[in-house]
Structure formats: structure tokens, C-alpha cells
Amino acid sequence: MQDQPYRLAVSNQKGGVGKSTVALNTAGALADRGNGVLLVDLDPQGYLTSGAGLDECYTEQPPSLYDALKDPSQIDVNDLVIDHPEFDVLPANIDMFNLEQELVSMMQGRKRLKTLLDGVTGYDFIVVDCPPSLGLLTDNALLACENLLIPAEAEDTSIRALDLLFKQVDTLEANFEDVTISEQAIVVSNVDYPLDGEQKSMLEWFEENFSEYIPVFEVRNRAAIKRAWNNGGSIFGSDEECDMEDELTQLAAHFESEARGEPE
Numbered sequence: 001m002q003d004q005p006y007r008l009a010v011s012n013q014k015g016g017v018g019k020s021t022v023a024l025n026t027a028g029a030l031a032d033r034g035n036g037v038l039l040v041d042l043d044p045q046g047y048l049t050s051g052a053g054l055d056e057c058y059t060e061q062p063p064s065l066y067d068a069l070k071d072p073s074q075i076d077v078n079d080l081v082i083d084h085p086e087f088d089v090l091p092a093n094i095d096m097f098n099l100e101q102e103l104v105s106m107m108q109g110r111k112r113l114k115t116l117l118d119g120v121t122g123y124d125f126i127v128v129d130c131p132p133s134l135g136l137l138t139d140n141a142l143l144a145c146e147n148l149l150i151p152a153e154a155e156d157t158s159i160r161a162l163d164l165l166f167k168q169v170d171t172l173e174a175n176f177e178d179v180t181i182s183e184q185a186i187v188v189s190n191v192d193y194p195l196d197g198e199q200k201s202m203l204e205w206f207e208e209n210f211s212e213y214i215p216v217f218e219v220r221n222r223a224a225i226k227r228a229w230n231n232g233g234s235i236f237g238s239d240e241e242c243d244m245e246d247e248l249t250q251l252a253a254h255f256e257s258e259a260r261g262e263p264e
């Protein structure tokens with residue numbers, strides 16, 4: 001096990017593109033391959049916390065991730081981590097709705113999560129699910145992780161969404177000299193077969209524009225993925241077979257070699 005976990009932000013400011021689903025199942029795939037994984041829900045809406053079956057944590061009294069991000073020196077983040085059958089979880093809390101605004105006036109308001117996660121050891125991977133916005137919480141995830149997993153739908157709207165995300169990455173890199181944020185993989189998510197014309201041309205667009213320098217994965221729309229979510233876990237923690245396990249396992253293997261610094 002490495003001293004510093006490999007950290008990964010799952011980000012795309014567009015809502016409903018599969019971020020939380022991809023985050024949960026990527027964490028499940030990494031854990032299934034024997035890695036120690038911490039899954040962090042940075043979305044104030046707490047959907048991933050629900051997907052991990054931890055709804056009660058979302059409305060728990062302080063201290064929560066909200067308090068830890070507000071005052072990293074006062075709270076040991078390890079005390080907030082919850083056991084899950086597949087991995088550990090740092091749940092979101094309803095108090096986090098105030099955070100985006102409060103971070104604006106805080107010193108180092110974009111580096112809070114980095115400060116917190118610098119104190120978290122004992123894992124191979126930390127996977128951070130981002131909110132559907134390009135605000136300060138997403139900036140926190142990008143600066144803390146410096147590695148980006150981008151879920152995107154096979155829809156025309158993804159072209160602009162990715163353009164804006166990459167611009168935000170450039171802005172952060174320009175403002176923080178010590179930071180290099182690497183796009184590590186794209187997951188075209190929730191792809192629905194048979195493909196219509198838009199999905200087909202967008203799958204080609206992802207291949208043409210990205211596959212030369214980062215791998216493009218495809219996770220199809222599967223009721224089994226939804227059922228596993230409703231049962232509080234990933235498809236790897238479920239008894240039900242799902243034909244998307246192979247693709248997610250390859251995604252996990254890709255991050256393992258990135259974490260080892262090995263070219264593929």
C-alpha cells in the first residue's frame with residue numbers, strides 16, 4: 001500500500017450525466033480488485049451518500065464533512081469515515097448546502113479538501129464525487145485530486161460541457177502554479193442500445209477527440225446498475241451478474257497502472 005492514496009475526482013458540471021453512478025461503481029471495481037478505497041461525496045445534494053445506503057448520515061448532527069471542510073484543523077476527518085461492505089465512505093451532509101457560498105470568503109477556500117485529504121492515509125484510492133456545478137466545491141475536488149475521471153453522456157450537449165470543464169481546469173492551473181490536473185479517463189455513461197443517430201455520432205466524437213491520449217470507456221444503461229444503487233452499493237457488491245463489470249474492471253486496472261506510474 002502506498003503512503004499517499006491516488007486521488008481521483010469524478011467531475012462534469014452537467015447534472016444527470018452519471019457522475020455518482022460512475023463514482024460508486026469505479027470505487028466498487030477498485031475495491032473488488034483488492035484495493036482499499038475511500039469514496040467521498042462532495043455533492044451537497046448527497047445522492048451518492050444515498051446510493052451507498054447511508055441516508056441517515058446525510059441528516060446526521062455535526063460534526064460532518066461540512067464542519068471538516070470549514071475548519072480542517074479542528075476535526076480529524078478519519079473520525080467521519082463510515083464503513084461500507086465494499087469500501088469506506090465520507091458521506092455528504094445537508095449542512096453542505098451553505099458551503100459553496102461560505103468558501104468564497106475563506107482563506108484558501110479552494111484548498112480545503114486538499115488539506116483534509118492530505119491527512120488521510122491507509123487507502124490505495126480516494127474517489128471524490130463532484131457536485132453538478134463549476135463552483136468552489138468542484139475546484140476543491142480538482143485541486144485535491146489533480147486526476148480527473150469524466151463521465152459524459154453520448155449527447156451533443158457533452159461537447160460544450162467538456163469544453164467548459166477543460167477551461168476550468170486551465171484556469172485553476174493558471175491560478176495555482178504548483179498544480180497540474182490530468183484528465184485520466186472518459187466514461188461515456190448510460191449509453192442506451194440500440195444506438196440512435198446522436199449517440200452513434202457522439203461515440204465517434206469521443207473516440208476521435210480523446211482516445212489518442214486518454215482511454216474512453218463505455219458504460220451502458222443497465223437495470224442491474226440501478227438495482228445495485230437502490231440496494232446501497234455497486235454492481236461488484238451485488239449478487240446479480242452485470243455485463244458492465246468487465247468495462248469497469250478495465251477502468252479500475254487503468255487507474256492502478258496510473259497510480260503505479262506505469263505507462264500502459
Ligand SMILES: Nc1ncnc2c1ncn2[C@@H]1O[C@H](COP(=O)(O)OP(=O)(O)O)[C@@H](O)[C@H]1O
Pocket residue numbers: 014015016017018019020021022047132189190191219220221222223225226229
Ligand atoms: N449505466 C447506467 N444504467 C442505468 N442507470 C444509470 C446509469 N448511469 C446513470 N444512470 C441513472 O441516471 C441518472 C443520473 O445519474 P447520476 O449518476 O445520478 O448522475 P450525476 O451524478 O451526474 O447527476 C440516475 O437516475 C442514475 O440511476
Ligand SMILES: [Mg+2]
Pocket residue numbers: 019020021043047048130
Ligand atoms: Mg451526482
